[in-house]
Amino acid sequence: MSDATTLARAPAEPRKRDAEATRAAILNAAKGHFARLGYDCAVLRHIAQDAGVDVALVKRYFGGKEALFVEALKASFLADGMRAWDRATFAQEIAITLADSPHVDEERTHRFQFLLRAATSPTTAPLLNVLIQDRFLEPIRAWLGGADADARARVLAASYIGFLVERLVRGEALEGRERRVFIDRVSAIFAGLMTVSDGPP
Amino acid sequence: MSDATTLARAPAEPRKRDAEATRAAILNAAKGHFARLGYDCAVLRHIAQDAGVDVALVKRYFGGKEALFVEALKASFLADGMRAWDRATFAQEIAITLADSPHVDEERTHRFQFLLRAATSPTTAPLLNVLIQDRFLEPIRAWLGGADADARARVLAASYIGFLVERLVRGEALEGRERRVFIDRVSAIFAGLMTVSDGPP
């Protein structure tokens, strides 16, 4: 396998010299690998190979693995934030996505998987607190609005992550009645968190 | 640091020769390390050192890292299952625990962290499907009972895992009003999942 790939890759394209482009290619490959494998299991060599460049370039452009990780994490979150979700369909839409297979949605949930992997790796968890607050919790909080938005955002974010994990280990879409009930229950939870509480002000 | 511990440990106790005991010590240390660090970041040498034995013994008694992991995982789940929770206070109790710092509860949630870490490591995730079904989802399902217990158990388990992650990255207890609202919302979710649906049979 190893010699096959080596031989196949070698004479392909001498690769145009373009700093911007290769930097972007590395970053892009890194996002995927970190999201799929987490910091500890991701391998620089594989990332580089995926981007079609030499490993040494990640040092030149990013300085090291950890720096690359931080950069990729930021870039992943820059994407769209808590964009204009339709409040009427939000809960249902998310629930359906979560009932599906993890593979149908890879593009959109990549950044959340990234977050999940980062949060559960003991190496990277310490780097997260600020980013979580600023780019994850805060947008959700703002989008939710109303009283106690901070606590509600916390619960919403946590549940979401949990469903993400569940979908990850489940590996395939839910079917039939279980799927329907799952969607109902999950969307009920999200919907409940969108409404402001009945408690004292 | 290294020489200090080495010197301190060396002349302490020559360690009685007891296969059962050392095997148990290794397993016990392993449970803690795997739960805290996950499979990939856990280090056999540290586990052995923690158990007060030589690394070579984990090979003798378990065969290798992966085998030790599986053993520890099983042992962790054997503990008590979904034991006799009081249905009246269940939701509230869990919510309070989740609002607290992850450190106050280490003993009881160790096995769930173990599960979480195992589920989110790409190396060990494949080993989990059966165990998840048999020793995690199924007990919850049985405890919940009623219609659509499988789907509800799924949602309950997923939410719980999510809250666990949130508490993990939060690192400290919630305080004041945010804490109260958090507890209310979370226990509402769990309570909701305990009641059988209003949908069609």
Added chain:
DNA sequence: CAGCTATGTCAACACGCATTGACTTATCTC
């Protein structure tokens, strides 16, 4: 075209880890 600089390549190094087999010694049996 000559020469310079940014860009890309290569081969090694250092380190941590799991694994392994040969060696030592306690504990038990006859």
Added chain:
DNA sequence: GAGATAAGTCAATGCGTGTTGACATAGCTG
């Protein structure tokens, strides 16, 4: 008490990884 066997120790090996600096060359600049 002598010998056997289980229990524990030690040092070394091999592999994968991040990192690094020396080297090659494309593409621009004068």
